[in-house]
Amino acid sequence: MQRIYHWGKNLLMGLAIMLPATAWAAGEKATNIVVVADTRRVTGILKYFSDLYNTNVVMSAVWAVVLTVAIGCFLGFIMDFIMERSGLDLHSRKIIEH
């Protein structure tokens, strides 16, 4: 434990010294790019969400989270329903480390 502590301390000190120095040395800064959805080749619901992304990005982000949760839950429960019919015991397990 003592040895790991000293090792970790040295590593962190090394990083603290190295990181800013390397960053300074590297130069070149990142630039921000604005990305716009191309709505010319999409129709229906895809067009709706692409338009929404172009006009109201915050609403689009909220939709991204809501839809990810909804689809994740939907697929999770559907697969759960199917797996329950496999005949396997899916409610208990033994924890065996070795």
Next chain:
Amino acid sequence: MDASWLYMYMPIAGVDIFWPGLVLIGYSVGVIGGFFGMGGAWMVTPGLNILGFPMAFAIGTDIAHIAGKSMISTIRHSKFGNVDYKLGFIMVIGTMIGIECGAQLVMWLERLGQIGPVVRWVYVVFLLLIAVMVFSDYAKARQKKKAGEVAGEKGVEGFTWYKTLHKINIPPMMHFKTSGIYCSAWLPISVSFTTGVLAGFLGIGGGLLRMPALIYFIGTPTHVAVGTDLFEVMISGLYGAFTYTLKGRIELVAVFVMLTGAAIGAQIGTVATKYAKGYGIRLAFGAAVLCCMISIILKQFKYELPAAVLILSTIGIICIYIMIIMFKGAANELREKKAREAMATKA
């Protein structure tokens, strides 16, 4: 033959993508993530990149997909009793604050200049530490077993650092029933904060760091560490999905296509944990971490193709290994069940 139906147009990235490839990536990462309890960003991102996504879109799309996939795995793991929600919620606090601190640190360093290579090398060091820790823990446990040491509640263990950390008794002390541990609430908070800072700094979900931290520093059994970590990956993934959409780096269509594959894969990976031994999961995890580390080193030296080949073959091999565990285990269980039923009818 017209194969255009195999391609989908991604309006934000502006590229046509081979959608069966997306399903396959989703499936493979679902299997691996469900088994190891991690998001698997290091596997998805190069895969998406190979399919034609620009790197920035690959990262964002991958994060949203990870959130959905972790949700599917968490649902299954919670039925096995592998998710310690109390521990998960407490750790989420530390993780969120940690990720934000890590991200701020990166932004501060970015203002000074390009820090990409530095971040990569720090990542390599941590992956190496994790791999060394996992393998030496296994070696130590075997050594102890050979020496005839009496097994504890969890069998013979290699490193038991968590026992020392459990001695810290700064209130509030908490009992985590599912994990079977009693410790200061500050222990999971500080462990999650530290892994969060690292995750934010390295720009990863953090499952790769949190899963071993849960085992070695907090003392959760391997199976519970997997389930609880997935729960956390799900929450941080949703947060990531929100912020990356704001930055315009998510292709939601691709996320949903990948989730269809992940739904099946996550079930296989999660159910496989039932038939795997804790140390089996740890060793396979160590091997995956090692491959991830080598691929990053290769990338650092601009060997992009060998790095991608290594990652894809790692995914393939681990995926097959997990599927074998799952199907063998399931076949045995069904056979035994049948035999029991036959005995009961005879009697």
